Amino acid sequence: MAEAMLVDHDQYSCSICLELLRDPVTIPCGHSYCMSCINECWNTNDQKGIYRCPQCRQAFNSKPPLNRSTVLAEIMEKLRSTESAQSLAGPGEIACDFCAGEMIKAVKSCLECRASYCETHVQPHYNVPALKKHKLVKAAVIPVCPKHDKLLEVYCRTDQKCVCMHCLLDDHKGHDTVPSTTERNEKQDSAKKAVENSKKVFSELVKLIEKKSNEVIEEIKAQEKADLDHGTKLQKKLEGEITELKKREGVLDDLLQTEDNIQFLQNYETVSSSSGSDELPSFSFQPYCSFEDVRKLICDLTGRLETTCSQEISKTINKVSDLSTKRPPFDFVVGDRVRVKPSVVTPIHKWGSVTLLSVGVVKKIQGEWLTVDFPEQRNWTGVVSEMEHVTGAGSGPSSLDSNIKIGDKVRVKPSVVTPTHKWGAVIHKSIGVVQKIQGDSLTVDFPEQKNWTGIVSEMETVASAGSGSSSLDSVIKIGDQVRVKPSVVTPTHKWGAVTHKSIGVVQKIQDESLIVDFPEHKKWTGLVSEMELVTSADLVDIKVGDRVRVKSSIITPKHNWGGHVTHKSVGVVRDIKSEDVIVDFPKHRSWKGILSEMELVN
Known part of the structure; x- marks a missing residue:
């Protein structure tokens, strides 16, 4: 039994202190914690009167009673007795400060005593009333201030570093400071808030598009009604003209049939003048709006929206990826050699004379700002998150781009959305020859444009590529x-x-x-x-009644997935019109797709 519990050690650990449960309590949502851990978590809660489970985030309007879980406590005692055979501290592990002779591995460190304890020597902290108030953490090196030799328990937002209480009266007097637990909670919640905000923004964007779509549809219906009304009026007018012409036709027939010449001549002028000598009016129906033009406009709009959304979302994803690799601000020190990260399109404080290839020396650091002396520009101001270390690099081109030489065949990197000096007649697939390199700029002769100017960091060499199609597309040959x-x-x-x-x-x-x-x-x-x-395999003829699914190579179908269709969904073809196919899936009837996106399922 004990061996089985040891295998699933995390199941019996508190998610707050990450240690085996001590005085375990179970709250109404079913999650269990150390009594001291959940009490401290709720006591430091910023939302007064609301108590949340740290794991599932279920909220309680009043503080739930915390009663010791007897059964769980017994399991913990058995588990600890199984682990009582204490092991020696290995390399990089913390040893108990109270064990004489052998270096026994510590399990807890006390922030008040500034000492580490093994399972045996930590027991007084659970039993002695005065020691119960001490803060125990997982065995680790106690972080202390190198200047005052005091515990680091405050976070300075101004300088973005941890400090002790004495620092607040010294170097960090008047700075924006908060308890370390508060700063940690805020940083842990920031990702969740970003996700919620992203969902809200995209939801609002979808609603906006739906609203505008409805407005266009209503306008089309209004124009359709106007055309129909116009046609109805024109029809009534024509019917009136036809009725009048028929009346005149009857009078003329009567006149032609009379044998009295005098009567004919006397009435002829009257009938002739009433009929008029002008040509009959010409009526033609012209719709106010060409709905084919509307269809083309909507198709063009769809293309532009897809392109814009793809580019902007890619920028956002790249920004998020950049945040995940961002170094902490205090990783830079005065004297470090740095440069602007390649992922930065435009620094917050602009480029000035600096480029992506410029390498400078950090002169001053203040909070999230730093001052750098570059060869091209002294006292340049930048943001810490936009910079990266440079090791063993000169002031010339970086090691990433130093392999580009005059005469090399190059093209714009696929990751570059828009080159610094614009595209001109060049595209991602264009391959040209480097004619000149000066600093971080280079001149390339492309088949489409001679003397094209670009940035070295935006280019990549093309191995064994001619002036024809790139290696990405060279698989397509004549006859294919x-x-x-x-x-x-x-x-x-x-x-x-x-x-x-x-x-x-x-x-x-x-x-x-x-x-x-x-x-x-x-x-x-x-x-x-x-x-x-x-x-x-692509030439398989899909017919009505066939069982099909979306090809695995299709990331997003042209007409989107719908609510329930996935790559694993199998449906039956109900109708085929040109390139469009209508499929009945189990959870989505009348789903619309493209034949080229589908494959047969045996």
């Missing part, structure tokens, strides 16, 4: 069967008669362009980067 990628909303050279479902044969490849013969459109022009190879 290809189609437009599902991710392409509108090809650069437009669709013509081609659709996502169309499969054609490559006739010619020149640089990044290619000519394809489709059954629907001969000599169709496209870009290599917009095309994908079609394998024999």
Whole structure:
């Protein structure tokens, strides 16, 4: 039994102190804690009158009674008795300060006594009333102030470092300081708040798009009604004209049938003048709005929104990734060699004469700000989170980019959204030859644009690549069967008669362009980067009644997933219209997709 408990040690540990439960109590939500740990957690709670479970975050309006769990306490005693065979402290482990002779491994450290204890010597801290008030933590080196030799228990937000109480009257007088527990709780909650805020922002964005979508739909319906009303009025007017013409036709027939010449001549002028000599009015129906134009506008808007959202969300993700690797501010000291991180597009205090390749020396650090002397600019001010250490690097190009030389074949890195000096006629797939390198700038001759200026850190070398298609697209050759990628909303050279479902044969490849013969459109022009190879597996004919699912290579279907469809969902094809397919999934009827995104399921 005890051996089994040891295997699942974490099950019997307090999630606050991370040690075996001591005086265990179970709160109403079912989670268990040390009595002292949960009491201290709730006593330091900022939201007065609300008590939350540290694990599941369930809230209680009044403080639940904390009664000792007898059964759980007995299990803890048996578990501790099993672990009573104490082990020696190994390298990097804390030894008990009270064990004589052998260095027994400590299990707890007391912040008040500033000493560490093994399982035996820590017992007085659980039994002696005066020692029960001491703060016990997992065995560790007690953090003390090097200047005052006092416990570090306060966090200075101004200088972003831990300090002792004496420091508050000395170097950190008047600074923004809080208890270390408060700062820790805030930092632990910051990620949760960021997630909640992100959900709220994206939810509001979806609501905004839905609102605007409804406005467009209402406007289309209003225009449709206006066209119908206009057509109805025109129809009534034409019917009136027809009735009048029929009356005049009857009068003329009567006049033509009379045999009295005098009567004919006397009435002819009257009938003739009443009919008028002008041509009959011409009526034509012209709708106020071309709904085909609306469809094209919405398609264009969709493409722009997808591009903008992808770029902006990628920037946000990169920013979050950068935060995860951010060094603590106090990792920098005066005299360190630093440079701006490659992930920083524009520093908060601007570039000045500094570039991504500039290497300088830290002159001064104040809170989150630091002053750096660069060769190009003295007393440059930056933010700690935007900087990184440089080891063994000169003031020239960084080791990351030092392999780019004059004559090398290069292209813009895929991670660069927009180059510092703009694209010009160049794209991600363009490959050119370096003509000149000066500082962090370089001049490249591309087939599309000569003397193109870029930044070394934004470029990458292309091994054994010609002026044709890049290595990423070199798999496409003349004679291959290809189609437009599902991710392409509108090809650069437009669709013509081609659709996502169309499969054609490559006739010619020149640089990044290619000519394809489709059954629907001969000599169709496209870009290599917009095309994908079609394998024999892709040529499977999907028919109504087939069982299908979304291909595993599709990240997001063109018409989105819906609420319940996933890569594992299997449905039955109900209808096929051109390149669109309607599928009945178990949890989503009438789901709309693209044939090229689907695969048969045997």
